[in-house]
Amino acid sequence: AAVFNWPDPLLDGLDSQLYEPSSVSIIAVNCSERDNSTVAAQWLRLAYHDMATYNSTTGTGGLDASIQFEFTRAQDVGRGMLESLNDFFQSPNEYIGMADVIGMAAISAVVACGGPVIPFRGGRIDATEAGPATVPEPQQDLASHIASFQAQGFNETEMIALVACGHSLGGVRQVDFPLIVTDDVPTGIQTFASTVGFDNRVVTEYLDGTTENVLVVGSNITTRSDFRIFSSDGNATMQSLASPETFNKVCADLIERMVNTVPSTVTLTDIIEPLDFKVQDTSLYPQGGSLVFLATLRIIETGVNRTVTMFWKERTGTFCPPAGCSIPVMQVLSESSSLLAQLKGVAGFNRHSFNASIDLATSISHFWFEVNNNDGSAPFIVNNNGANYTIDQDVLVYDPQRTLATFVPGSVERLVVGIKGPSVPTNVTALTTVAGNETVPFTTKAINTFELDSSFTPTDGYTFYSSPFDFAGGVIPLSHTIRATINETEYSVWVPGDGVL
Numbered sequence: 464a465a466v467f468n469w470p471d472p473l474l475d476g477l478d479s480q481l482y483e484p485s486s487v488s489i490i491a492v493n494c495s496e497r498d499n500s501t502v503a504a505q506w507l508r509l510a511y512h513d514m515a516t517y518n519s520t521t522g523t524g525g526l527d528a529s530i531q532f533e534f535t536r537a538q539d540v541g542r543g544m545l546e547s548l549n550d551f552f553q554s555p556n557e558y559i560g561m562a563d564v565i566g567m568a569a570i571s572a573v574v575a576c577g578g579p580v581i582p583f584r585g586g587r588i589d590a591t592e593a594g595p596a597t598v599p600e601p602q603q604d605l606a607s608h609i610a611s612f613q614a615q616g617f618n619e620t621e622m623i624a625l626v627a628c629g630h631s632l633g634g635v636r637q638v639d640f641p642l643i644v645t646d647d648v649p650t651g652i653q654t655f656a657s658t659v660g661f662d663n664r665v666v667t668e669y670l671d672g673t674t675e676n677v678l679v680v681g682s683n684i685t686t687r688s689d690f691r692i693f694s695s696d697g698n699a700t701m702q703s704l705a706s707p708e709t710f711n712k713v714c715a716d717l718i719e720r721m722v723n724t725v726p727s728t729v730t731l732t733d734i735i736e737p738l739d740f741k742v743q744d745t746s747l748y749p750q751g752g753s754l755v756f757l758a759t760l761r762i763i764e765t766g767v768n769r770t771v772t773m774f775w776k777e778r779t780g781t782f783c784p785p786a787g788c789s790i791p792v793m794q795v796l797s798e799s800s801s802l803l804a805q806l807k808g809v810a811g812f813n814r815h816s817f818n819a820s821i822d823l824a825t826s827i828s829h830f831w832f833e834v835n836n837n838d839g840s841a842p843f844i845v846n847n848n849g850a851n852y853t854i855d856q857d858v859l860v861y862d863p864q865r866t867l868a869t870f871v872p873g874s875v876e877r878l879v880v881g882i883k884g885p886s887v888p889t890n891v892t893a894l895t896t897v898a899g900n901e902t903v904p905f906t907t908k909a910i911n912t913f914e915l916d917s918s919f920t921p922t923d924g925y926t927f928y929s930s931p932f933d934f935a936g937g938v939i940p941l942s943h944t945i946r947a948t949i950n951e952t953e954y955s956v957w958v959p960g961d962g963v964l
């Protein structure tokens with residue numbers, strides 16, 4: 464599994480989206496219905512169509528979110544494409560691309576409908592333009608389909624199985640394919656199988672002749688692509704998939720490969736498992752003669768009633784006792800885990816929050832925790848794999864409280880930072896990743912400039928700078944990297960979206 468050393472915004476964010484409640488982990492759960500199909504079916508088809516631009520000869524395309532620029536093509540017809548992308552419009556940030564989100568969604572979709580658990584790796588990079596129009600279409604012949612899947616990195620047997628896995632969910636819509644769905648169906652969609660969930664009925668009904676899959680038995684013979692594909696090896700592959708266990712195993716492997724089909728320039732992370740200990744929601748800002756330091760330690764719930772203590776050391780001089788300053792927990796909240804986490808044995812999380820008052824003069828350099836399970840076992844230290852949780856600077860700080868104070872109805876909202884010392888900074892900017900609903904691409908980046916903000920009195924050695932943020936047109940900031948040059952040194956601070964939303 465991937466090794467997590469804090470701070471790591473990519474692994475941190477992917478872990479949250481996979482294993483905590485998030486758009487990706489929640490919306491498809493219970494194989495929820497949408498448009499007479501399921502959210503999961505739409506998400507899985509989206510992922511396949513995005514991946515289908517892969518060219519195994521040149522190593523280009525694959526799961527790269529180029530579908531954002533392609534979904535208006537005839538070969539990507541269907542309202543599920545845009546609906547799915549809209550599900551995710553707040554999920555990316557500066558580190559997590561839409562391509563990782565589409566990959567997580569495919570995996571989440573499969574478990575949401577009762578299918579197998581598929582491992583996830585992150586690190587995909589989003590394309591900035593459309594890829595080639597290489598999504599297979601039902602009127603094409605078998606040779607074209609074999610060639611398409613070959614280009615996508617799948618041999619003939621794998622093609623048969625991957626199509627069967629995909630067509631376990633959802634169906635064909637009459638409005639989009641009137642020449643395929645020729646009989647009137649009351650729901651407007653002819654499903655591939657008689658069950659809604661992710662299972663091998665699409666296979667068994669094909670084999671026993673009861674299938675109503677229009678890509679197998681539709682009156683239009685030209686568009687019986689599933690029939691041509693499924694029967695292309697004399698049904699040998701389909702017969703092997705008649706075992707539910709084999710179906711689940713083969714589908715898990717192939718969908719994992721589909722999701723991991725990325726441009727050859729992309730290196731994926733190791734598999735991301737739920738992190739045992741994760742520091743979240745840290746912030747450091749001046750208030751009332753000291754520095755407020757907020758931090759939360761997320762620990763996997765195991766039924767024990769833990770006592771967690773936070774420790775820290777000074778940045779300069781001496782203030783703390785030799786063992787470090789310490790503070791007991793302020794609040795412990797239980798948080799539910801995602802279905803995927805539950806299937807991995809993680810029943811939930813405990814969030815241990817700390818609110819420490821740090822001496823202004825000596826400040827803070829690093830922190831760590833002591834955890835006592837109160838079950839007779841020895842207390843143990845959680846210190847970022849021995850490296851401690853390091854606060855690399857206290858000169859440029861994001862100030863969540865003063866930012867919140869600018870959220871006054873009717874006013875322009877502002878992002879506020881504190882800058883320590885008398886020197887005047889140059890170039891205080893935020894690289895902000897923003898989401899704009901239903902605009903393509905779904906995330907863009909903007910550079911915002913900060914100015915000295917006289918509405919906040921300089922205090923505790925800090926002056927305050929702010930940058931207005933215009934929410935016009937439904938745009939929402941997802942994350943910020945704030946940078947400032949102070950006395951010729953460049954400082955930066957990472958603010959994940961939940962810092963401002």
Ligand code: HEM
Pocket residue numbers: 500501503504505507508511540541542543599600601608625626628629630632633634635636637639640688692
């Ligand atoms: C030769 C290859 C393929 C062809 C010709 C094909 C064709 C189609 C067609 C015509 C539809 C109906 C779309 C609509 O009405 O909205 C559909 C739906 C679907 N396809 Fe495929 N497909 C192929 C391969 C795949 C693969 C490899 C996957 C995933 C692994 C996949 C997943 C899906 C899903 C989940 C749906 C249902 C979507 C929904 O209900 O909203 N397909 N496919």
